[in-house]
Amino acid sequence: MxxxxxxxxxxxxxxxxxxxxxxxxxxxxxxxxxxxxxxxxxxxxxxxxxxxxxxxxxxxxxxxxxxxxxxxxxxxxxxxxxxxxxxxxxxxxxxxxxxxxxxxxxxxxxxxxxxxxxxxxxxxxxxxxxxxxxxxxxxxxxxxxxxxxxxxxxxxxxxxxxxxxxxxxxxxxxxxxxxxxxxxxxxxxxxxxxxxxxxxxxxxxxxxxxxxxxxxxxxxxxxxxxxxxxxxxxxxxxxxxxxxxxxxxxxxxxxxxxxxxxxxxxxxxxxxxxxxxxxxxxxxxxxxxxxxxxxxxxxxxxxRDIPPRVIPKQFAMHAVSGIDALIYDETMRPLFVGERTNVIGSRKFKRLIAEGKYEEAAEIARAQVKNGAHVIDICLADPDRDEKEDMEQFIQQVVKKVKVPLVIDSTDEDVIACALSYSQGKAIINSINLEDGEERFEKIVPLLHQYGAAVVVGTIDEQGMAIEAKRKLDIALRSYDLLVNKYGVSPHDIIFDPLVFPIGTGDEQYIGAAKETIEGIRLIKQHLPNCLTMLGISNVSFGLPPVGREVLNSVFLYHCTQAGLDYAIVNTEKLERFASIPEEEVRLAEALLFHTNDE
Ligand code: HCS
The missing domain is CATH 3.20.20.330 (Homocysteine-binding-like domain)
Structure with a gap:
């Protein structure tokens, strides 16, 4: 039969x-x-x-x-x-x-x-x-x-x-x-x-x-x-x-x-x-x-006489969703990830959450979208508070206010599962890595299959965070092999974060790190063309005086985008348009970023 x-x-x-x-x-x-x-x-x-x-x-x-x-x-x-x-x-x-x-x-x-x-x-x-x-x-x-x-x-x-x-x-x-x-x-x-x-x-x-x-x-x-x-x-x-x-x-x-x-x-x-x-x-x-x-x-x-539709074998594209869909194509780069709904990065957001003003806090997400965010990063990992409880309260507000896909920024699988159970769409989980071997993969990847999600993978392994481009690529390749061949994740659902280090801390090991990150993006995109990349841009200027930070971020973003960056985590309300930055300032920022003055 x-x-x-x-x-x-x-x-x-x-x-x-x-x-x-x-x-x-x-x-x-x-x-x-x-x-x-x-x-x-x-x-x-x-x-x-x-x-x-x-x-x-x-x-x-x-x-x-x-x-x-x-x-x-x-x-x-x-x-x-x-x-x-x-x-x-x-x-x-x-x-x-x-x-x-x-x-x-x-x-x-x-x-x-x-x-x-x-x-x-x-x-x-x-x-x-x-x-x-x-x-x-x-x-x-x-x-x-x-x-x-x-x-x-x-x-x-x-x-x-x-x-x-x-x-x-x-x-x-x-x-x-x-x-x-x-x-x-x-x-x-x-x-x-x-x-x-x-x-x-x-x-x-x-x-x-x-x-x-x-x-x-x-x-x-x-x-x-x-x-x-x-x-x-x-x-x-x-x-x-x-x-x-x-x-x-x-x-x-x-x-x-x-x-x-x-x-x-x-x-x-x-x-x-x-x-x-x-x-x-x-x-x-x-x-x-x-x-x-x-x-x-x-x-x-x-x-009776009409043949059935021929069913395509594959879904070969990156796509995520909130209420609305985001079907990625190359011409959209860089996609902006609104970063202000983050208790670690935004003092205002942290305060609103601490005061239990979840609806007001969700307004920040709306403002990020209004100013061009394609997706919203949500981080409620305040060590002084119950992250899951905050996530449960906040996520219910945010899904009413924004239609874009959500990035669930947490390392706790219970918090992530809670967030996903309130989100109609296909979110992005941020992030997993190989710091403790496969432990994070084992805990979090099942959620991708249960709720539907893409995942950000940091280039970190048992030896720590990868600073050099080649090591970033090696970790990405190892993660890819595990995720695709062992854990059954689609390559199109994998987003690598090659990590950004602050250039202004005076820390010796970070000299040249910005260039390595840019090169890391290029290598990952070259070797794993079906995967995507995401980066927290403003980390690069962390610790520097506020004046000029936006210019530096923007110049860095420009170079990352040239190298193939897909998602940029930024404050969309403050983003300086690269084209509007005077030539002289661009050169100054590049000198700082690439340490060309030190030679
Ligand atoms: N199969 C159901 C659908 C209702 S929307 C019915 O009653 O025919």
Whole structure:
């Protein structure tokens, strides 16, 4: 029997249409729902009226669906608790999977395998928008749901109608735990919902959504619900050009009218989906709210002769995200990392945090972005305070104020995990190194795979910080080999920090260090062209009188950029434009930086 993946290569797969709509159309009585108290709890029908659900599955298979979804969209304990049915969560998922499995077996033939997707909806709590549940509670609820679906025998899990990537991240952790508990893994499909205003409910575009969930290695990513196909056009185009996964699309039958009815006919819907398929955007199609077996029959017919989209094998670029995506390309260099939300570098920020004025402190991040920061570095490592507590408070404010990706600047894995559990996007972890051998790698790299993140790697090893360029390169090469070949990190997610040393401290060992740093950047970019580099620019002038520091920083940044620097950690509110610095001052700064006066 052909597997799901073999079928995906052969044809555009058809997923079923609405479950909710079909249940509504069945005109069920309170008795069918097991009593008035449970009316509206569609998931309970799996045990109170299983024939209704089986009938819907079979109608979709008969209409030509390759995949049907289990009746478990709201079958997490969190949602079921609203009907006092939370205690049945595991059972309802197991039974729903079994019902769909039976229908799939009935329709499967030697040359037409049918599949069951375990539907996992967004729950009624949206972490970034409504709140009402914690990240940890959602992980547990999704774990239980996924466990039930796996035990019941689904072929794949489908996180659908995703409105908030934080919920998806919690679901992914839950699913990972369920895989371990049941001792079985199945492919994961993720379907986001883009509202008519052009983003998810929690604000992300399809690009940032995709980048934020990539670490989950879904086999398919796509769009469902909220709108009809028309509104999906631009988002699908973007997704199809970005995704190294299959792309799915199962829209509503148009936008609902005031009474919640959908009016796009099977023919109209099928025609629009065919247009997307003809453009080569699609691998899986079907319908969401308002669609029926007639819609699915028309869609299956409409795409029958169209080949599926060819799925690119790789995602060969550096990309991070907050609410917005940052998809790197060479012409963007240098990207600015706003440095003022750092308790070590900014006295004002430190004071605001110490006074518990987290919202005011987050305004500093906003000012950095307003002045050109592409990402924001956040450091709360004040030795006199509880770093995790400060991170938890501050991060919740900052994600409301800035849309750019975040750099989580900490060496404590608990602090980092806490920050990542509040961030919808794909952040950058700053930093790890080989100072204690692989200890930091072992503790922090798992977080990259669990939450999705890029990572900064300092050129430090057991012998200490690398000052000479050649040693910086050697440490970078060793780190790269470990991260890519042993820890499974993508080269595009590795950002090397070749370290900057202060030139003004009179410390002999730092004479010539600025030049070595610049050369270090050049060597790393030359030998590891898929990786990036990041540098804390103002360190170079640390300890010098304030007058002239900005000029020195700017001249240093200019040379680093020439050497290939990708990310520069700077105070964007004070950045001196290199082009506006008089020639004479540039030469003076260069003499200081490169110690050419000392010879
Ligand atoms: N699979 C669910 C999606 C709702 S948005 C249903 O009811 O059809």
């Amino acid at each position: 052909a597997s799901l993946f073999e079928q995906l290569e052969k044809k555009i797969l058809i997923i079923d249409g609405a479950m909710g709509t079909m249940i509504q159309a069945a005109n069920l009585t309170a008795d069918d729902f097991g009593g008035e108290a449970y009316e509206g709890c569609n998931e309970y029908l799996t045990i109170t009226a299983p024939h209704v659900i089986s009938h819907i599955h079979e109608a979709y298979f008969a209409a030509g669906a390759d995949i049907v979804e289990t009746n478990t969209f709201g079958a997490t304990r969190i949602v079921l608790d609203e009907y006092d049915l939370g205690h049945l969560a595991l059972e309802l998922n197991i039974e729903a999977a079994k019902l769909a499995r039976r229908a799939a077996e009935k329709y499967t033939t030697t040359d037409w395998p049918r599949f069951v997707a375990g539907s996992m909806g967004p729950t009624t709590k949206t972490l970034s928008v409504t709140g009402g549940a914690t990240f940890t509670e959602l992980v547990a609820a999704y774990e239980e749901q996924a466990r039930g679906l796996l035990i019941g025998g689904v072929d794949l899990l489908l996180l659908e109608t995703c409105q908030d990537t934080l919920n998806v991240k919690a679901a992914f952790l839950g699913i990972t735990e369920a895989f371990q508990a049941v001792g079985k893994r199945v492919p994961l499909m993720i379907s986001g919902t883009i509202e008519p205003m052009g983003t998810t409910l929690a604000g992300q575009t399809i690009e940032s959504f995709f980048i934020s969930i990539q670490h989950m290695k879904p086999f398919a990513v796509g769009l469902n619900c909220a709108t009809g196909p028309e509104f999906m056009t631009d988002h699908l185009r973007s997704l199809a050009s970005l995704a190294n996964t299959a792309v799915s699309c199962y829209p509503n039958a148009g936008l609902p009218d005031e009474e919640g009815h959908y009016h796009e006919t099977p023919d109209i819907l099928a025609k629009k989906i065919r247009q997307f398929a003809e453009k080569g955007w699609l691998n899986i199609v079907g319908g969401c709210c308002g669609t029926t077996p007639q819609h699915i029959r028309a869609i299956a017919e409409a795409v």
